[in-house]
Amino acid sequence: MADPVRANSSAKFLVSPSTQSFPLQVGLIFNSFTLWFHCRGAHGQASKSWMIYLKHLTAADFLLCVSLPLRIVHYARNSYTIHLLYCSVGAPLLFINMTASILFMSYIAANRYMKIFYSSGTHFLMSAKASRIISMTTWVVLLTTITPYAILMLINRTSQRSDHGTCGHLLKELMRPLYTASHAVAFIIFLSGLFSLVFFYYSASRRVLQVQQTQPASSNSKKLVKSRRNMLVLVSVFCFCFVPHYIVRIPYIILQGQCSVVMYYVKEVAVLLSVFNIILDPLIYVFLCKEFRAQLNLKQIFCIKGNRNISSSEAGDSENQMNTISTSVAPRAQ
Template identity: 25%
Template sequence: MDLRNTTYISIQANCTVDTSYRFTYYKISYSVIFIFGVISNATALRRFCRIPQTFTSTVIYMANLAAADIFFVISLPLRIYYYHNKAAAISNRTNDWSPGGAFCQLTFTLKYISLYGGIFFLVCIGVDRYFAVVHPLHQHLRKVRTARMLSAGIWCLVLALSLTLPLLYSAASRWHKSCLLDPSSKRDHTIILAALGLVQIAYLLPALLLLFSYCSILRMLRSLPHRRKIRHRRTLTVIYWVLVVFFLCFTPYHLKLLGYTLTQVGLVRSCGLAQVTKVLHPIVLSLASTNCCLNPLIYYFSSSLIHKETTGSRGSASQ
């Protein structure tokens, strides 16, 4: 969801907020994210490719997470182009620039593929660590075939979600020419709330699953002697980075989206909340986008863990 094209946007009868900075901010922030995203992913994938080519479930999930990052990185030039033209239209006081429905569908479908692909595969990494530490005897759940089947299912879910959300937005916006959804429109509030519910569920369920995995791992490690805890130090490093990336990037975005939409459709009548969420929208959206720059840190810090697992799996196979 994004903002409309006017400089001052009426939220309630006497509640306005200046958002004229947003298109320039998007253009600059996405340019920076694109540069760092390309560099960090190229560096991490280079290190990733040096790992012995014995696949494990961890390798499968991280490779799919990297693919989700690539989807977002390649979409950034399209988004930069979009916001550059929006900013130019406002500064020149010309008619609103519209890129066309196909451009919008492509750009924002790629965005959702990256956003929810990142969410789901981060959770897969956390759950994979959960079974490795808490249920080491259930190794059939960590087989490469199982990881590949689960990854294929997640991609189907991500693609379905990524295509459904822009279609819902288009249905809610069909009576005006805005490229993006405007929740303040009086039409189709049911569709808008359905899209909001879908987005929140797609975040909350993975968040709860990730927290459960993290707490279970900590409880298990707390009961182990110190010498055995050291053996799982790499696992804790991976879990910490997964949690940091997940909650730093995705929690502010979904909290803001909830408050923003509820105030715009009139279910929550708070001018202060409406103004805050409107002003913070570009910031939290850019923060959510930085996951493509932070995910390579997970590959980097877990490379020794992957090397240990691949070496162990080859050793087991040779016995």
């Protein structure tokens, strides 16, 4: 088995600043717009419970955008200080982002599921108050769990300075159970989120089929089809970003120190895919939020193009009509 550190030097195309900077630049643009959207419409959207989850999902993505520069510098320079800072701050922030994104996407899916099966909207979990309580509790639990780990990483680190490839060598034996337990809990959260999203999408699909069989042309059927489409967007983004990461992450942690070069390559690709959630999450806003689509003015852009084509065709038709009239009037004048 090859040393992951040697793999780190040979996989520069995966951890190069240009490769890591692409999701950062695009994610900053997208998330800056979504933050502006949330701040601009804060009062009008306060009563929508699922919009509260969207706001916190944006906050998690922006947190990842803040931590990505540290990851880029970590792989660009062979510095023990930067490596220690990344392992104690950057990596925990990435961990918080992924866990928070999984939870908030699950909350959004659960809210949309309840919207389908509790159309009256009277359930307490569908209220804005419940959404705020759940969101704040999620952040408190995540931060109180990760902050002691980051502090212990800084205080109880080992004195080894030769290996800058992974963060595992910085852990003392006292911290290794905490490290393993945190990743085990994260994996359980991931499995719970994955199974819940699949269950919600499956239930929504069955509900749509039932309504289409009894009321194929009703407005309720069209709304349910739209809800199923939104659920499919959530499942697709979730599976693309997080499933590869956790499939690779668990064996990588178990085999840490004995990983092959290929395993390191696969792990870096999986991490890069998980980072792409800061680019793909705005797709959720586009499909789920009508106000967000209105701010993008997509319909207006397409309407302007359509009007231009219509006006040009109308101008051509009017010109042809004028030519026809002039040719018909000319013989009469003669």
